[in-house]
Amino acid sequence: MLTILLILIPLVAGLLTFFLGGSNAKIIALAGALAELATAVFAWTQFDPAAGAQFGFQYDWITASGISFAASVDGISMLLVLLTTFLVPLIVLSAFGHNYQNPATFFALILFMESALVGVFTTTDAFLFYFFFEVALIPVYFLAAVWGGENRLKVTFKFFVYTIFGSLFMLVALVYLYYQTPGTHSSAITAFYDLQLTPAAQGWLFWAFFIAFAIKMPLFPFHTWQPDTYTESPTPATMLLAGIMLKMGVYGLIRILLPITPLALNQWGAVAIVLSVIGIVYGSIIAIQQRDMKRLVAYSSFAHVGLMAAGVFSTTLNGMQGALIQMLAHGINVVGMFFIIDIIFSRTNTRYLDHLGGITQKTPSLSVYFMIMLLGSVALPLTSGFVGEFLLLAGVFEYNNWLGAAAGLTIILGAVYLLRMFQKSMFGATSVNTEHFQELTLSERAVLIPLTIMVFWIGIYPSTFLEMTEPTVNQLLRFIHN
Incomplete structure (x- = not known):
């Protein structure tokens, strides 16, 4: 019931x-x-x-x-x-x-x-x-x-x-x-x-x-x-x-x-995983070019889901488990990122990086939460994104070394566009839009604190969730490969 x-x-x-x-x-x-x-x-x-x-x-x-x-x-x-x-x-x-x-x-x-x-x-x-x-x-x-x-x-x-x-x-x-x-x-x-x-x-x-x-x-x-x-x-x-x-x-x-359709994987699985890897690289390159913070994170999400799909189509234990734990981690990280962007927009009425800057001087606490979500997204060890991306890349490498190497670009390119977004919005001199930036409210902290806890929980104790899914994943993999 x-x-x-x-x-x-x-x-x-x-x-x-x-x-x-x-x-x-x-x-x-x-x-x-x-x-x-x-x-x-x-x-x-x-x-x-x-x-x-x-x-x-x-x-x-x-x-x-x-x-x-x-x-x-x-x-x-x-x-x-x-x-x-x-x-x-x-x-x-x-x-x-x-x-x-x-x-x-x-x-x-x-x-x-x-x-x-x-x-x-x-x-x-x-x-x-x-x-x-x-x-x-x-x-x-x-x-x-x-x-x-x-x-x-x-x-x-x-x-x-x-x-x-x-x-x-x-x-x-x-x-x-x-x-x-x-x-x-x-x-x-x-x-x-x-x-x-x-x-x-x-x-x-x-x-x-x-x-x-x-x-x-x-x-x-x-x-x-x-x-x-x-x-x-x-x-x-x-x-x-x-x-x-x-x-x-x-x-x-x-x-x-x-x-x-396990038999169809022998014929079409490679095409699906190649499309997934193309999405990883393409989405990351487009994200680097964005000036609108919300659009940047949208392309980042597109790149991340490509890696999840590549892990699934690898039909390996690492790839499947990585996709599941990354679904959890990505959900936490991307909600945190979009919420922080919404906080910035509500105070400045802009999401364009060229119109921001110096927010750290006005609200250091927001910078801390922003950096935590960002590091989770770029897969820093001991944060939520690391476990999933490590397992996903291991699964894709197990399927094909060259595809694994191409998929691994997500970490490098992700660090480029996310750290650039952080630098342009939070550091430097304040702009006309950010000079009166207000501190976080109680309800905003009430959203960011649980998300922050989960970023570290998933990164430090991933077995909490991996042990939950592993029996079901093993059962599915046995069915697929038989």
């Missing part, structure tokens, strides 16, 4: 926020998000990594078609549920300093999206996975389209078209797989694992799923919606997109694509 609670709590909290919120919307939303976090932490304390899927439920949904409302939690799901439920309260709290129009709707949409995200990470039915995968798009679309920047309508329309287009490929693939199951047919994801599909069938299924998930992450060359959407969206929506939503694509690769 814990799994159904994890899906329902943010949904109910979102409805309460929408109908009863008014001027107290943000308080109700924060309370609901914290209740969801408490439930997830309780589930974590009861979770046994070696016991497989737990806390499951199954109810007939479309009985005649064998489609069930079914979900459970294994090691991979538990990690991503913890990431989601940890970040959403901080995202809600990060919005306390802004006066958004119609706050009840704004905060309710965040909670509705949390419910859909948890559904994606826990469902064990393929069509229910597709349902949640699409439903998660709706709240963030309205967050960006209603509360975004000047070009929000054009940008969000492009985002919507891209993601719906990709999802149609996935739907066709799922319908095909459903009709391949014996007897009365089943839409259970594990039933799709057991199908004996021909190499030709697996080949086109591979690309159908790959396109759907590559757009969501995004991967090169399906990424063109991402920088504009991240830049134009209000910061809480950007945090949801970068911190959690892109993880749905990586999760889909691990949970759906690889186990269903």
